[in-house]
Amino acid sequence: MLRQVAEGVLIHQSEFVQSNAVVVQGRAGVLLIDPGVHGGEMAALANDLRELDQPVVAGFSTHPHWDHLLWHTGLGAAPRYGTARCAAAIRDELSEAGWQARIAEWIPPDITEQISWDLFGLITGLPAETARIPWDGPQIRIVEHQAHAPGHAALVIEERGVLVAGDMLSDVLIPMLDLDDTADPIEDYLAALRLLEAATGDVDVLVPGHGSIGGADQARARIGQDRAYVNALRDVPGASDPRVGPAAKEGWDWVAGVHARQVQQLAQRSERDGNPG
Ligand SMILES: [Zn+2]
Numbered sequence: 001m002l003r004q005v006a007e008g009v010l011i012h013q014s015e016f017v018q019s020n021a022v023v024v025q026g027r028a029g030v031l032l033i034d035p036g037v038h039g040g041e042m043a044a045l046a047n048d049l050r051e052l053d054q055p056v057v058a059g060f061s062t063h064p065h066w067d068h069l070l071w072h073t074g075l076g077a078a079p080r081y082g083t084a085r086c087a088a089a090i091r092d093e094l095s096e097a098g099w100q101a102r103i104a105e106w107i108p109p110d111i112t113e114q115i116s117w118d119l120f121g122l123i124t125g126l127p128a129e130t131a132r133i134p135w136d137g138p139q140i141r142i143v144e145h146q147a148h149a150p151g152h153a154a155l156v157i158e159e160r161g162v163l164v165a166g167d168m169l170s171d172v173l174i175p176m177l178d179l180d181d182t183a184d185p186i187e188d189y190l191a192a193l194r195l196l197e198a199a200t201g202d203v204d205v206l207v208p209g210h211g212s213i214g215g216a217d218q219a220r221a222r223i224g225q226d227r228a229y230v231n232a233l234r235d236v237p238g239a240s241d242p243r244v245g246p247a248a249k250e251g252w253d254w255v256a257g258v259h260a261r262q263v264q265q266l267a268q269r270s271e272r273d274g275n276p277g
Contacts, residue, residue, distance in 0.1 A: 017067070018212070026135055026136050028136055030055070033061075037067050057078050064121075145192035
């Protein structure tokens with residue numbers, strides 16, 4: 001069930017919104033990025049890694065959203081890293097009573113049954129401005145930006161030509177802006193796309209948090225598509241995007257609802273701020 005996408009870089013794609021877990025082979029074991037959602041899938045992943053004699057020596061969560069923060073006992077007790085902002089956001093969330101019920105509101109009930117919260121969100125924040133993941137393996141550059149979620153990070157596995165994009169650059173999900181606690185979510189998102197564009201120079205493989213793996217051409221195409229979507233959010237809400245509406249991939253019609261909610265929230269923001277645009 002593990003698929004190699006570059007030398008020493010393997011992917012497991014979940015049935016849950018095409019979530020991609022990324023395994024990077026190091027010298028003494030693997031780094032596991034965004035391990036997955038279903039407990040059974042993570043247990044199977046742990047088994048596969050055991051059979052390959054590859055212990056998990058480090059983990060990384062690209063951002064503080066529930067579907068990127070789960071873990072399984074079978075994966076062991078390696079440190080699980082995130083950016084300082086990511087770790088602070090999840091620490092705040094977990095410190096408030098009732099966090100589990102609040103998160104569960106976002107999750108379809110049939111999925112909730114397959115989730116274990118035992119090791120949820122135990123993220124070690126790396127000091128702000130940390131350039132690379134501290135581990136014994138190929139160098140992995142952290143490209144932190146303010147879009148989608150606090151402390152969101154994409155990762156560039158330079159020697160392998162792989163960009164792990166977190167919840168950016170998906171072929172099935174539209175850009176989902178961080179509309180909480182941000183002054184200018186649209187400008188933030190456009191700035192993040194510029195950072196990712198600069199990072200794709202030497203990249204041959206794009207791995208989004210959800211959706212299809214792509215090559216360099218797809219990385220460029222998706223940056224263009226996401227930029228067009230975000231510009232349209234600001235200038236012409238209601239403009240079309242292939243991921244919203246009749247051209248959406250089968251089973252992804254709900255993305256139209258995400259889009260509608262986003263347009264509505266942005267309208268409320270500009271009304272509240274007394275900003276006509
Ligand atoms: Zn997310």
